Amino acid sequence: MSQAPLASDSQAPLEGLRVVDLTQVVVGPYATQFLADFGAEVIKIEHPSGDLARWIGGRSPTPGMAAKYLHLNRNKKSLALDLKKPGALDALKKLIATADVVVHNMRPPAAARLGLSADDLIKLKPDLIYCSVVGFGQQGRYRDKPAYDSIIQGASGLAAINNGGDGQPRFVPMVIADRTVGIMVANTILMAVVQRMRRGGPQVVEVPMFESMAAFVLAEHMFLKTFEPPLGSPGDSRLLDPNSRPIRTADGYICVTANTDAQVFAMFEAMGRPDLRTDPRFADKRARFENIGEMFRIRNEIFATRTTAQWLEILEAADIPAMPLHTLDSVLEDPHLADTGLFEKIEHPTEGTITNLRNPVRFSTYEPQIKWPAPHIGEHSVELLQSIGLDDGAIGALLESGATVDFASRAAA
C-alpha cells in the first residue's frame, strides 16, 4: 500500500482524526474509546441531561460520573446539546462540517427526522465517514425494532448456550453484545479511514448488532450444521459440556488447559493416572473428543484432593498450562497486571483518586495514555462552540436557553 507520511510531532496513530460521537451508553462509546486512546479527537455529543451511562453505572462522588461511564469516556471531550432547542442543530452541523467521522446509534428514521441522515451530512462534508450502529440490518424485517444488550444476547443464541448446571438459559453477566459489537464498530471505522485515505470519501457504513453477534456465536457453534446435509447438530460439545469449567481444588479453583497429546498425557501422569494414557477412551484426540465429559469428570474428582498451590506446582513442573481462578477482587491485585501498568491511579478533578484502565496494546512508537479523565456534561461545550466560530453572544444564547450547558458555569451555580 502507498505511504503518505505527514509532518507531525505526535506519534499517536489516529492523531488529527476528528470524530463526532452521537452515541451513548455502551456500544458506541466503547468503540470510540479505542479511537480516543490512540489519539483521535472524539467529541461526545450529549443531551444536557447526560449520557445514560453516567447514571446507570452506579454511585459516584459527584453526580453523573459513574465508574462505568468513566471507563468508557476517558480522553474524550463533551459537548452538551439539546437538539430540540433553537441553534443546537445548527451548531452540531457546523461541527460535523469539520469532522472526519460521525458515528451514531439512533434508529435511522429518527436520525433522518433530525436532519442527520447520511445524505444530509455528506452535503456538509463531502468526504465524511458516516457510521450507523443499528440493532438490526436495515435490509431486514426487524429493521425498526429497538435493540438492547440482553435482547441481542438472547436472539444470537448466546444466552441459550450459557446454561451450565441446570440447563436454564442465562445472560453472560456483562453487556457483552454491546461490548463485542463495539470493538467491531471501531474496526469498521478504521477500515473506512483506510479506504478514505486511499480513495477519498464519502463512506457510509452500517454495523448491525444482531447479525454481528449471531455471526460471532455461530462461527463457533454452527459446527456440524455448517455442512449440507448436516453432519450433526450445531454446538461444539467440547465447549458446551457442563464439566468444561474451572476445576475445584481442595481450597479454590484452578483453570487448566490440556489439548495436545503431550499435554493430556502429562496431565494424566500429574494426576497419578498414567494408565489413562492407554485407555482407548482417551488415547488420541478423536477418542477424547468423543469422551470428553468422562475425561472431565475423572479429572475433576482427582483435582479436588489437593490445594490450588499444590496443583500449580505439579502442573508447572509438567509444563501444563494452568492458572488459578481470579475473582473481580483478586484480578485487581494481580502482580503481572501491576507490572504491565494496566491499572493507573490518577487524580480526577472532581472524583478524587480513581483507577483507570490503560489500553494494554503497545506500539513501538506509541503507548496509549490517559490524557484526561472522562469529562463532565458539557465540560468542553464553550471551547468547541468557539472553535466552530460561534461568538460570545451566540454561545450565551445557547447557554441561556438550555440548548447547551457548560460545566464551569454549572459548577459555579
Place this chain on the structure above:
Amino acid sequence: MSQAPLASDSQAPLEGLRVVDLTQVVVGPYATQFLADFGAEVIKIEHPSGDLARWIGGRSPTPGMAAKYLHLNRNKKSLALDLKKPGALDALKKLIATADVVVHNMRPPAAARLGLSADDLIKLKPDLIYCSVVGFGQQGRYRDKPAYDSIIQGASGLAAINNGGDGQPRFVPMVIADRTVGIMVANTILMAVVQRMRRGGPQVVEVPMFESMAAFVLAEHMFLKTFEPPLGSPGDSRLLDPNSRPIRTADGYICVTANTDAQVFAMFEAMGRPDLRTDPRFADKRARFENIGEMFRIRNEIFATRTTAQWLEILEAADIPAMPLHTLDSVLEDPHLADTGLFEKIEHPTEGTITNLRNPVRFSTYEPQIKWPAPHIGEHSVELLQSIGLDDGAIGALLESGATVDFASRAAA
C-alpha cells in the same frame, strides 16, 4: 486527515494489503478473517500437518476441513511450510519482504529462535507492520506463560462472575477470550496501517490477551472499586443478579429490556401490576437499582403465566423491547437473518454445500464477499512460491523434502 487516493478498480477497503499470517487456531485467524473479508490478501502459513483448528473443530466431509476452521479462514490463501526443513525459512523470508503486515502468536523467544523477531524481519522489509499476539505482556512476570482461552477466561475474572444458579464459576461456552481479543488484534493492525500510511513504517505492536480481557471485564465490573477509597465492591449487581436472565414463559423463554421509567412503568402495566409504579421500591431508577432482585422476581412469576407469543403481542403494543430466546437451531432459521443474507450457501470444491457466514457490516461502496472458501493445506503453496521468484527446481525440492505441500499433488496422491 490527509487523503491519498489510489488508482484501483476495486472498492474493497483493504485491497492490496498483504498480510503474512503465522497464527493458528482462533485468536489470530479470527483477526485476519476481518481483514480478508474486506479485501486484504491474507496468506496463511501452516505447518504441512495443518492448523490445529482444522482438526479440533469436529468432523468434516474430507479430513482437516472442520466447520470451525471454515468459518475462520475463508478468503485466505494457504502456504504450507515446515520451517525446520531446509529452504522453508528462506522462502518465508522472501515472502515477508513483499508483505505489509506480519502477525504471529508464537511466544516471543520462540519467534526469535526461528529468526522471526521484529528486528530480523524489519531488516527484510523496512516499513513492515509486525504484530505479536501474546498471552501476557512482555513487560510483566507472566511473560513466558502459555495462554489458552480457558486460562484467560479464568484469569480475567469472567469465569468467576459467570456463576448464575449455583454460584460455581463457569466458562462462557465459547472461546470468547480468543475471539474478543481477535477483534482487538484486527483493530490494532488497522491502526498501525493508518499510522504507516501517514508516517511510514516500521511499526511493532504487541497485543496481550490477559491484559486485554482483564480490561474488557473490568471496564464493566471494576465498578465502585474504581474510586479510592472504594464506594463499594466491584461488580455491577444489576448484571450479576441471578434473576437477570431470559424470562420463562408458559411455553419457552423471552428476553425483555425495560430500563427507562417509561419502559418500566409500561411493563408494570402490561404485567397487570400498575400499582408497582408507585411502590417506593420501584418508583424511580435509583430505587429500582437497589431493589432489582425483587423486581426481577415479581416479573419472572407473572411472565410464567402466559405464552411467549402472548407476551410478545402485549409488549409490542406497549412499545417495550422484547424478543424470544433463540437456540442455536432456531437462530439459523431466523427470517431477518435470511433477509439480510447472513447465511450464504456456497459449493465448496471438496466439502459440498456449506453455509458461510457473511460479514454483516455494509459499506456504501463495498459489501464483504466470499471470494473463495477456506483453503486446503497448501492449496496456494505453488503459486505463492512462484510469485516470490522460486523456480520449478526449487519448488520441487521443497515439495520433495516435505518442507511444503501442495494440495493438488496431495489430492492426486
